[in-house]
Amino acid sequence: MLREIMYEKYMIIILCQKILVLIKAKLKKIDVSYITNWEKLHDSFIGNKRPDELVVCYLSGPEPNNDFNELTCLGILPQNIWAFESDNKTYKTALDNFEQGEYPQPRILRQNINTFFQQTPKKFDIVYIDACGSIPSTQHALKCVSTLCLYHRLNSPGVIITNFAMPDITTEETNDFYEVVAQYLFFKEYPSEDIEINDYGIVSQKYDEFLSKVKENFNLYYGEYVSAVLRDIPAVIIPSERIGQNPYFKQIINSEIINSQRATDFISLSKGISIARYFFVANLLDKKGLLGKKSQCFFGEIGNSDALLIGLKITVLLKNRKIKLKEDIEEIKKFFETERNIYQFLDKPHSNLFFDIIVNQLSYPMHHNTSHNARYQYIAKSNSMFTDVNVYDECRYIYEWLPGLHQIVSSFQNKSWQYVFRFALDGLIKMRQNYNNEFFFQGSVVSSSVADFSSKTLSERVEIK
Template identity: 30%
Template sequence: MPPPKTYNEKSKETARKFAINSAVDCLTKNRRTATLCRRSYVREVRDYLATSENGYDALEAKKLQNTTIDRWEAFYDSVSQSKEPKNLKVAYLCGPNPENDLRVLTAAGILPENIWAFETDTTTYGQAIAAALASEFPFVKIIHGGIDVFLEASPQKFDIIYLDFCGSLPSRNKKQKTLLAISRILARHALNSPGIIVTNVSLPTENGDSHGRSLLAKLVACYLYPKEFLECEATDSGFTEGAIAEGYSFDKWLEMVSENLDNYYGQFVTRLMMDHASFVSPYSRFPAQSSVYKKFFSNLGKADHQSALNSSFHFDDDSSGGDVIVDAGQYPILWAFAALDKALNAGDENYPQIVMQDEDFRLFADLFLSQLHNENRKDDLIRNISNLTFTLLASSHAIENLSPKLQNIVANHSFREYHQFCDLLLPHQIIELLFRQVAVPYHVNVEKTLRWKYQAKETPMYMDMIVLDECRYLYDWMPTTDMIANGFSNIERQLTFRFALDGVSKHRRWYNPEYFFGTAVVDQFTDLFEAKVLQPRCVIE
């Protein structure tokens, strides 16, 4: 029998230590900043506005008394709770050498008894068991199987999940369903809040897998093309306008992505994780037959509704088309679905030729879309997210799809009844928040998310430490559907909620127009209240 492979390259060891130590610090000594809205945020917004040169803002903000803020801060403490390293529970993919990660985890203060390791390959699993028993960590629990499959049978929750896939995202390897594993972890809410998911994925090289690299270039181009803002270290802000705003045709954009795939793939990995946790996963798991769903919506799935929905995705020959195509910046995820799913635009002669002409890419695109759904159902993914996106906007063509109670909220809403700070309080914001209250999405802490890039021999590796927060200090402060009118009529409760929402929404400003659009209270360029920007990916030599 050949000796087991070992994974102890210096750059890998450095990346591992950075990620694990940063994750432990974030969830323990720096836990107050792991949440999107820090504990002091509501008080800071009130104090800032109370001394504002805008007298109307000051007059309104002063209505929020210290006693109510004290109550919210006590509620925040009950939700976030403090933790020490010994309190953290960790899951990771161990490979043949579980002791490599174990030594770093335990050095950071994690108890071996709180660590679960997973390995799917039978031979590698045997090597991992032998290595663990021969090490100083016999108490670690090593499971033969994938973490996503384990979670189906054992609904446990972890503080840190470390997914050292080594393969690409997504992977064409039938035994390595990287994206599907992430989808199932998110769908089962396997992370405590706040919690951290660390992913480590590769990018094929031209010499190693030129065809796989080409497929990824097309996928990355399709996914990033409709984004309004992209990362750019050459700018003071750290980001720049997206491809459409810059006037690039898709063909030109694909050429640019292909020539600089190492950069754009790194952006794609992070943006996909952000989109998935906060939008794709929670919205895709609400089928129309759910009793909870029916309390919010009606008429969804009927023929006339589906016909109107489908018309939003069609392409015209002049680069225009339905709402999703014309307003790509407002619907970037749905634009990507439209471009990647041939079935969604069957018979449309203007459907992008990138998919029509390349059967291998069509299959790869289907794999990507299917694995975004925790049960591998591409059509359910697209239908559910499309339904919710358009209905939650509560626009004139969508209000009839709301339940009678929500229709009443929209019909009787007047933004003039709410003080305007930065943005108007519009009815779709209330509908969206009520739904997200029960959908329980994760939100990404953009400011504290960290990323690294290193070389594993010749292969570029991308490691992301994504900080996730359920923001229950926001959603559970808010009344439910039948109590919303009374709750918002209490000005102190309303202001507390709107100020906390400002803190949460500052993390999505440059990245996700799909939710919390127009919810700013304080200007996004104000010191202490700025819209958050991802830190650049750190290159480990």
């Protein structure tokens, strides 16, 4: 027995030595200059800013001096602080906080912040949205985030701080709030669950059980809904709207099939893709007259919902290989599907990796940095408030490393280029793996079980007493 154990250990050592020899041989094929160049590209997008270099905006309210004083005490220059107030009476009250000739004081603009984001090409490092209302609502607090992302008014990396209130669930809108939270989070939790849609709504025992959990502990699930939406709008929802509107993608697909598929077909095809599945289901419920007012309001808060649905359909059809590609794109796809053209690492990549990187290169997502976020809950007077501090990164040091559409094959044939790209992409995959499952299927290089390569998890919401 001892001899057998010793022999097994010996064989393991021999195998490990052979693996190390293979790894060294692979490493020798990598031109180190590619790593150096990627590091330079990364550093050109990610730098350090002193407090006096940051530009901040916030909602004024009647007492803008409180936030202003906090910001200036942190070292932010008064000239780099913008405050917005659209209500005339509140605007006048805000101005009355300061005497004539008093300086410094915040720059207060009498304008809706959404309109400012649309019309003025000003970018900010930190945007603080203390809306005090719940989401979704007719106050359009969530629309501030979607408009900010749509018009790219946040620098990268940049920070969005939001403060939303717990809805009043003692009103006639209670069930509508339960619905929008439960449906959104259900498809996050169970993106592949079989469901049916009939004339009464979603038919699923699993969904009924989940809805009951939401009703029993709405405080918890509402907080998770807030955080999920704040991750998804910059990373998936707004980029999908761009996909639906950008004529460049007509170079990739023949789009006739998009309108030939039934709504139920897309629900089936989107199994495993949570955001697409939610919007396809909600859109069908809306057509049947079964979607609650809060869910309808949510559709109005996230930008162009028609373009969003088109973009999500394109993504789903590409992933399921249900869409006809242009001939030149079909040739590129074959390269990704052919054995040994692309090094496997942990996951064996296929054409979906190609479609993902091309789509994201042009749709400009802002990815949520899961490692640097903070979530709080506290009581203001008698109402629960949910504060989320989120860092977003466009990751252009990954997307700008990519060449153009018809140069992709050439770049992947270069092992040094490919290795650098794959390892950089692995970091992004691990950052979003647990929260956004829309892109980068089978793109991991190293297992999540390896130290320093683990997938990142969201911090718990901290209750402030």
